Amino acid sequence: MEQQQISAYLLKNGIRPLQKRVKIMSYLVSKRNHPTVDMIYGDLIHEINGLSKTTIYNVLNLFVQSGVALALNIEGNEVRYDADTSTHGHFKCKICTGVIDFRIRQEELPRPTLEGFRIDEQHYYIKGVCSFCANKIEA
Amino acid sequence: MEQQQISAYLLKNGIRPLQKRVKIMSYLVSKRNHPTVDMIYGDLIHEINGLSKTTIYNVLNLFVQSGVALALNIEGNEVRYDADTSTHGHFKCKICTGVIDFRIRQEELPRPTLEGFRIDEQHYYIKGVCSFCANKIEA
DNA sequence: GTGTTTTTTGTAATGATTACAAAATTACTA
DNA sequence: TAGTAATTTTGTAATCATTACAAAAAACAC
Ligand SMILES: [Mn+2]
Ligand SMILES: [Mn+2]
Ligand SMILES: [Zn+2]
Ligand SMILES: [Zn+2]
Numbered sequence: 056m057e058q059q060q061i062s063a064y065l066l067k068n069g070i071r072p073l074q075k076r077v078k079i080m081s082y083l084v085s086k087r088n089h090p091t092v093d094m095i096y097g098d099l100i101h102e103i104n105g106l107s108k109t110t111i112y113n114v115l116n117l118f119v120q121s122g123v124a125l126a127l128n129i130e131g132n133e134v135r136y137d138a139d140t141s142t143h144g145h146f147k148c149k150i151c152t153g154v155i156d157f158r159i160r161q162e163e164l165p166r167p168t169l170e171g172f173r174i175d176e177q178h179y180y181i182k183g184v185c186s187f188c189a190n191k192i193e194a
Numbered sequence: 195m196e197q198q199q200i201s202a203y204l205l206k207n208g209i210r211p212l213q214k215r216v217k218i219m220s221y222l223v224s225k226r227n228h229p230t231v232d233m234i235y236g237d238l239i240h241e242i243n244g245l246s247k248t249t250i251y252n253v254l255n256l257f258v259q260s261g262v263a264l265a266l267n268i269e270g271n272e273v274r275y276d277a278d279t280s281t282h283g284h285f286k287c288k289i290c291t292g293v294i295d296f297r298i299r300q301e302e303l304p305r306p307t308l309e310g311f312r313i314d315e316q317h318y319y320i321k322g323v324c325s326f327c328a329n330k331i332e333a
Numbered sequence: 334g335t336g337t338t339t340t341t342t343g344t345a346a347t348g349a350t351t352a353c354a355a356a357a358t359t360a361c362t363a
Numbered sequence: 364t365a366g367t368a369a370t371t372t373t374g375t376a377a378t379c380a381t382t383a384c385a386a387a388a389a390a391c392a393c
Binding site for chain 3: 364365367368369370372373374376377378379380382383384385386387389390
Binding site: 212213231232247248251271273 | 359
């Protein structure tokens with residue numbers, strides 16, 4: 056996606072499209088790797104002059120509050136971020152630690168009987184071993 | 195459940211049923227409130243003489259590894275523990291912070307096409323506002 | 334361009350979890 | 364049952380992720 060489109064997208068969601076914000080969103084959108092703060096920092100420190108880890112925390116918190124990113128809590132010791140806010144599930148591999156998407160339609164998710172409850176977010180995630188790592192173990 | 199039953203249950207799962215382990219599992223089973231470590235500590239410190247928070251961490255980690263408890267990562271800043279390892283979903287209320295169960299059958303959970311993947315755990319959780327808190331807000 | 338508001342930065346503080354070695358408990362054996 | 368070895372628990376210190384905060388920098392408005 057072009058930086059122009061990213062800027063417009065942020066603006067539409069009430070976020071002023073400042074340089075670093077656009078770069079961080081751009082990173083999330085292009086890599087699609089559900090990175091942690093440290094992964095983002097490690098990659099963008101080379102591209103953005105004088106980037107602070109605190110800024111990444113600030114910007115990501117803003118993104119999540121504004122609804123343009125999701126914070127995924129699959130493992131207790133790390134938070135992963137996702138610019139894809141549509142309905143989908145996540146698989147985390149115990150071996151390579153990668154997180155990948157899988158498609159599920161909203162209608163497929165069971166709708167429990169929670170009378171009078173307001174539902175804001177639905178999360179479905181699976182843990183296990185991905186096919187690549189499963190093959191390596193077998194060999 | 196009786197302490198006897200708890201002991202037998204732990205033993206069957208390869209866990210030596212020491213006093214504090216039994217007390218902690220007993221707490222989890224009877225309260226069913228998906229407590230954090232601090233919640234367990236705050237409650238059991240009165241019952242168990244000289245209980246250390248480190249012990250609770252040790253015992254819960256052992257429980258999770260042995261498969262007699264689940265660690266729930268609904269929010270990034272807390273881990274909640276559950277002695278019910280059967281298939282069910284969780285709802286967390288943003289207002290009162292309570293976590294409650296909802297029943298879902300294994301067959302209801304969508305089975306994504308993950309060719310060659312090994313699935314170990316499936317988690318489904320919902321965030322929102324519970325009926326009790328929703329009523330209070332309305333009033 | 335000047336002054337004002339917002340954002341970013343760097344460092345310190347916080348909070349949860351783990352590491353570790355000593356003390357206590359439990360299990361085993363004579 | 365006493366003695367000994369193995370396991371568990373404890374208390375403290377270390378670690379790691381995240382937040383707080385005030386100063387510096389950048390963006391904005393006139
Ligand atoms: Mn995703
Ligand atoms: Mn539960
Ligand atoms: Zn893998
Ligand atoms: Zn509530």
